[in-house]
Every structure is written in structure tokens, then in C-alpha cells.
Amino acid sequence: MSKRIEVEVAEAFGRTFVKGNIPEINPVRCLACRHCVNLCQKLGPNVLDIVDGVAKVVRPENCIGDGACMMACPTKAIFLMSRYDPASPPAAI
Numbered sequence: 019m020s021k022r023i024e025v026e027v028a029e030a031f032g033r034t035f036v037k038g039n040i041p042e043i044n045p046v047r048c049l050a051c052r053h054c055v056n057l058c059q060k061l062g063p064n065v066l067d068i069v070d071g072v073a074k075v076v077r078p079e080n081c082i083g084d085g086a087c088m089m090a091c092p093t094k095a096i097f098l099m100s101r102y103d104p105a106s107p108p109a110a111i
């Protein structure tokens with residue numbers, strides 16, 4: 019049985035992305051190198067920042083779900099994108 023969900027999309031870089039997902043960041047693997055933070059800031063969404071020595075999602079509402087942060091991370095600390103639920107955010111937030 020299929021499931022139908024309503025989605026919000028974002029147009030960026032000549033492509034269409036499904037909004038609502040945010041990166042899950044493994045704090046053990048994070049080096050606080052800022053590659054993901056700087057790339058996301060340069061691209062525009064500016065979702066991430068370094069907090070207490072690790073990358074964290076600080077502006078989840080800005081995330082367009084393009085996954086650029088995953089590609090920027092040298093340690094694969096960002097491996098998954100998951101649905102953002104303000105009532106139950108991932109532990110990494």
C-alpha cells in the first residue's frame with residue numbers, strides 16, 4: 019500500500035529539492051572543521067554552525083535538503099538526512 023504525503027519544495031541551483039529533511043550529524047566523527055558550515059553558508063541556506071565543538075543544525079527551517087553538507091564532510095559525520103520534526107528533533111540538534 020502506498021503512502022501519499024504533502025511536501026514543500028525549494029528551487030535552488032536550477033533544481034527542485036524536497037524540503038523537510040535535515041542532516042543528522044554524528045558528534046563522535048565531527049572534527050569541527052567547518053567545511054559543512056562554510057559550504058552551507060556560501061550556498062545560501064546557512065543551516066549549520068559549530069556549537070560546543072561539533073557541527074549542529076541551528077536553523078532547521080532553512081534546510082532545503084540538497085545534501086551538500088554530506089558531500090563536504092571529510093569524515094562522513096553527516097551520513098543521513100532525516101525528517102525534521104520540531105517536537106522530536108534528532109539527538110544531534
Ligand code: SF4
Binds near residue numbers: 043048050072094
Ligand atoms: S564537515 Fe563533517 S567533520 Fe567538518 S564540521 Fe561538518 S560535520 Fe564536522
